[in-house]
Amino acid sequence: MITAHIMPLTILLPLVGAYLILLVGSKHRSFARNFGLLTTGITFAMVCYITYLVSNQGKMAYYLGGWAPPLGIELRADPITAFLLLTFAGVSFFVLLFAYDILPGEINGKVITRYYALYLVLLGSLLGIVLSNDFFNIYVFLEISSIAAAALVAVNGDKLAMEASIKYLVMSTLGSGTVLMGIAGLYMVTGYLSLDFLAGALPQAYASHPLTVLMTLGMLTVGIAVKAALFPLHVWLPDAHGSAPTSSSAILSGLVVKVYIAVLLKLLYRVFPLDFLAALPLQGSLLVMATLGIFIGSIMAIRQRDIKKMLAYSTVAQIGYVFLGIGLFSEKAMLGAVYHVFSHAVMKSMLFLSAGLLIKYSGKRTIADLSGLGRVYPIPMIAFSVGALSMVGVPPLAGFMSKWYLGLGALEANQLLFLLVLLLSSLLNGFYYMPIVIGGFFKKETVEIRQEKIPLGAQISLLVLIAATFFFGLFSNIPISFLTPTVQGIFSAFGGGI
């Protein structure tokens, strides 16, 4: 029974868990922490099971209530989806494990229960977005996720966070509005919301209403670009990710931004046929925006003094890599993009978590004041260094592998220029990450460092993330061979490259 209904259960579990937390947690403080962690852990286990099933069966579909599409809503898992699910559930579990003892010191004790509830709602909606094969369902989960995410930013209630959160909320509502208009347009011309049926009906609709289809494609792309913080629509990101509590920053920068990319992937590769896209100037505009995002994000990151702001701008740059991979329209680049979604999720959450610890123990957010922490707190500093080196693309870390595929993809698409973009921007990454690593290990302290014991949960979660960064760099063939057939499927229909 569980095997048959595993997909809706995976989405429902965190959502139900959130309500339970609100119900029980208002009386019992520690309930929220334990139950939240437990729920996320079970979700993670279920996602692992889904991945296992997908790796055996290749594809899984579930009709909600037994209603087949186009009437009913379909949930669908294929290797790419399963991989993203695994990323989302895994990283959010370890972020929550990290937060177990850290969070109470960081936010107001009264809102902890609510925080956990929101976190679970966010996780449920993320999984829902990835699993849904129905546009309206995706939209509903998009809205849930953006509201929950904005609330996670504002949870502390200080002025800065409030301002950032409102900005975030308005921008992402704008984005969802645009997406909704796009969905409405598609529904108007085809009469379907299910992705498969949409794909089937699209050629005919394009023949009769070319303008509307193009307009909807534009709406959807721009809307998603706002939410995924593609340059130049990234303005909300540095504030929101920079001023949120540690665990929120980690999950926002690592996961929430990525889920919209998952939507874009579905849209581009399940709905719109690739040769149709290739005929549009979409590729050019995506590549230009991505490249500008990579460079401007990196340069802005170099200019930052605040470590969290720096990491946030770095996210803008890394999102550029993902869009670059998608926009290159080649098999290897696509693999690279999906792999970078994963590796960046691991690295960036690790960076934000370790930065959170460093900020906690030094009491300062400025980069110059984080000197000498590596000697007192080796684990967070090593985690930061591993993340930083992985960002620069030092082998054998996970970040190297995604760059490797992106670079090969750029060559495959005959776009030598983007290989150079990739290499040059890696150097820029080095310029803003290495000073922190050097300062942390080899410079004298500038501020008084608090001597405390790092909570066990935080240690374990950082160590697991470090291990993951190494493991998925050294043994990247495991996920890559899992993903390759699906990606090849997308491109074989397309006729093997441009």
Add this chain to the structure above:
Amino acid sequence: MSEAVSILPLVLVLLPTLGTGAVVLAARYGQHLRSQVTNFVMFATFVAACWQFYIVQQGTELVYALEGFMEFGLRWRVDFVGATFSVVVTLVWFLATVFARDYMAHEHHQTRFFAFWTFTLGGTVGVFVAGDLFSLFLFFEAMTFAAYVLVIHEQDRESMRAGNVYLYLSIAGGLALLGVIFLLQFVVGATGFEPALHLIVAKGISPWLILVMLIGGFGVKAGMLPLHIWLPKAHPVAPAPASAVLSAIMIKTGAYGFLRLLYVVLSVPDGSALFVYQQNFGYLFIWIGAVTMFIGAIMGILNDSMKRVLAYSSISQMGYILFAVGSGVLLGSRGAFGFAGAWMHMINHAFFKSFLFLLAGAVYLHTGELDLNKLGGLRRQMPIALGFFLVAAASITGIPGFNGYVSKIVIHEAILEAYHLLHWPSLLWLERIFVITGGLTAAYISKIWLKTFFGKPKKDWSEVRDLNLSHRLVFGIYVAISLIIGLSAQGAVDRLVLPAANLLPFDQGDIAHLGHVPFWGRAELLSPVTSYAIAVAVLFLLWKFGDRIKVPRWLSVEYLVYRQVYNGFRAGILGLIYLAETWLPSRISSLTRAWRRVDQVTQETKAQIKRWKPPKVELISATDLMKKLEEARAQEREQVKVWRVGDGELKRRIQKVRQEWQEREERLEERIYDVVEGVPRGEAKEEGKKSLDERVRELADWAATRKFNPYWNTKNLGFDAWIVAIVIALILFVFLVLR
């Protein structure tokens, strides 16, 4: 050439890498155990390397692969070149370790130093036994990052800055090398050392792009001009044993990479249409080598710190190697001499440069001084050190009987051979540069030992003692190596060079010729005389005019190239930031900004009008005035009878009233202007200024409490502007699509 799968290369890499852990563990049980463990690891690695050399020199190539490591597999392939240089690497490292024990005894962070010291050996030796470019790159990066810790060991300001230059240039170099790997992987599908130039051209990728990336990748490590700037900074600040291996071994990884890539991967058979590429590469490298060796030697002469002189000397000697590499590549299959010269000089330089750096370390250890102007007269206190120094100096300047002589003769033969085959006049000039640089080398080396051991003592050296036993042993081994290679010159070439040259498709006649290099001919034996004659002249000039020679700052590479590049880059970035932060938002939001401005002006005007009080003047309307005038006229008319008032008087009075009216009206107008413009004039000036100040202060306070930057930038851009931006993006998209 047979192949054999053997675990030996893997062991060679793993011994020091895992040995790092052993060193750290042993450090918990005291310094003594740690240094013993370190020595043991080094010695074991050396033994493994010797064993490997023994197997390989019998004509087998050792291969090993860890399939599935990062998808490509990690591959080892040890041929004669790799096996020989592994022995050199491990031997120099072992000797430096023995030396380091005493040298580092009074240093801080010893465990860290020895841990990274051991780990760096793992990376370095890995570079020479790697089976493809990707594996080489992995070891190369491991070595780079581990060596950073050796460079900044002192952790003072100078070494941190040197470390930064080293690190960022190395990262850039690593990425350039990664670019080469990307291209090779794309073109060939593997990164092994196989000829690939024809494939690269067939794919439509310019070989020059690969060459530029290659120079970026290996050139940084090899200290090639103008990428050398990290070297004279980083090598002197590291502790002496670290400087020795950095200068003697680590920069060879760059030369080794050029050897593999230029002689194998980017090579084509003679007579192929693509041979012109290879020839151009070779010619370029000869010039790069010539410039590097010459400038390096000049800078060596002009510097006054012993280790800096030696660092510049390393640059200069790397110039020799690149020069030889180039002259070999230029000739294609006839380039056996160039290859032989480069290869032989790599080995020789590894020995004599580490010898010199360790000697400098020994001098520093006993005197605490490295500045040549503060040393002097040490020959009484350190006669043995002087003896060793003279051997090293003889070796580097190419005195017959010492090892440097062998490779210098071969390189000289190589450039002459190139001239004889091609008859390009420029090659003759290059040969002259080579000879002159030999003279400059003799000059800077003589300067070191003259200023250190001779002359008047600048300080009281009575406490200084000579080298201790273990150092004497280490230096004794160096002397033995130098003499063995130097005295049996032809034997060394036969044993070390010919098997290596046989790996490449060189002309058999040339290889046979290599078996009979005229080492003991008259002209060759007299070459040091030329060198020392030049050296005497240079030293004389330096002694006479040395004080006046100051290299102007603007002549340095930093100033001429990097500063300009940096400035350009910075200007570009600032421009981009300006565009992204100021210009773009201001364009996008100009509409909303205009509305805001209108709104603001309206608000201010309203407020000021409300505050405005009418000036205290009596307003007289025109009708009143006319009435008054009428009255006056009537009165006058009436008064005519009483007392006649002249016409003139009346006119005067009318004039007066009019004037008064005009004045009042002007003042009124002025006041209105004040209010509307917001710019106070006349009497209202002081008052207005105050209120303006207050307003600015209020705004600042408000901004501070809100933590809100009153200027526009992307971070605080209003939503309205971004709605406009989204709409524009949509419109643009649609227009682009629909065209």
